[in-house]
Amino acid sequence: MLTTDYVPGTPNWIDLGAPDIDAAVAFYSGVFGWTFQSAGPDAGGYGFFQRDGGTVAAIGPLTEEGASPAWTPYFHTRDADATTKAVEQAGGSVRVPPMDVFTAGRMAAFTDPAGADFAVWQPGTTKGLDTVMEPATLCWTELYTTDAAAAKEFYRTVFSWTFEDMDMGGGMIYSVVSSPGGGKGDDTGQGGIMELPQENRAAGSDSEWHPYFGTNDCDATFNAAVEGGATTLVPPTDAPGVGRLAMLKDPAGATFALIEGDPSLT
Template sequence: MLTTNYVPGTPNWLDLGAPDIDAAVAFYSAVFGWSFQSAGPEAGGYGMFQLDGRTVGAVGPLTEEGASSAWTAYFQTSDADATAKAVEQAGGAVRVPPMDVFTAGRLAAFTDPTGADFAVWQPGDSKGLETVMEPNTLCWTELYTTDAAAARDFYRSVFSWSYQDMPMGGDLVYSVVSAPGGGQGDDTGHGGIMQLQKEHLAAGSTSEWHPYFGVTDCDATFAAATDHGATVLIPPTDAPGVGRLAMLKDPAGAPFALIKGDPTMV
């Protein structure tokens, strides 16, 4: 499970690239009750989503040419420069070279060999998200990919991840991701990897990471999201042994998911 006792390879930050910061803040405030705290004029519009005074994510303007609105998952690293070299050696691409963010920490952004964007955060003054695994906070990260085998090999090389493969019927396999030292006992999973199915590939789906936010009532939060302009990808659905989940795109097109239950029980 996710915790704020971050170790290398576990999710420690999450931010949203949005074409309209005010609109994004209005949407997520309505859906999750988040507030927004600007990082200051020198941050170029970037700021923190907060819940009860604790940071649960961030939002900033789109900075890359041709970029579309999306959530970016960041994973803990003790050395962003070394991780950048590991990414290149494993066949990934460096989108944003390692750079200091004032005294908060050091970041770098990448694309894996299957086309999914992700990033790393090397903590400085900012250790990462201040709360996870609570209602209306991050509780899981998930990669839908065009090539699950290649993705597993890549992330194993970069982060030393291990996988527990869970058959889901037919040829469908869900790989639960764990990082060395993450979690406690058997509860070490912090995310999942799933192969995009043929019909999704035919429809033009591409590799992407997206966040799951824990909720106390999946249907009610789903209704709040759609009432405020979200697009439905998967309506509220019961997942046996896991809970009830749904997937949407926010009004600017960034995918995210909701879950009432425990995603580590996949």
């Protein structure tokens, strides 16, 4: 399960690239009850989604040419420069080279060999998200990819991840991701990797990471999102042994999911 005892390879930040900050803040505030705090006049519009006074996610404007609205997971690293070299050696590409973010930390952003974007965060004064695994906070990260075998080898090389493969039926394999030292007890799962079925690819789906946010009532939160302008990808569905989940695109097109339950119990 996700924790705020961050170790290398575990998710420690999540942010949304949005074409309209005010519209995105209004949407997610309506869905999750988040408040927004600007990072200041020198932050280029970047700011923080907060719940009960703690940061649970962040948001900023789209800065890369041709970028689409999307949530980006960041994974803990002790050395962003070394991780950048590991990404390049493993066949990934660098979107944003390592850079200091004031005194908060050091970050870099990448694209894996199959085309999914992700980033790393080397903590300074900001260790990471203040709260996870609670309602309206990050509970899981998931990769849909066009090549699961290649993706697993890439992230194993970069982050030393391990995987537990689960047969979902119909030839579909879901790989639960764990980082060495991550999680508590036996609940080390922090995310999942699944290969996109051919019909999804034919419909235009491509490799991408998306977050799951917790909720006490998947149906109610789903309805609030749809009423706020979100598009349904997966309606509220029971996942045996896990809980109830749904997946949507926000009004600008960024994919996110909801989970009522603990996905690390898969």
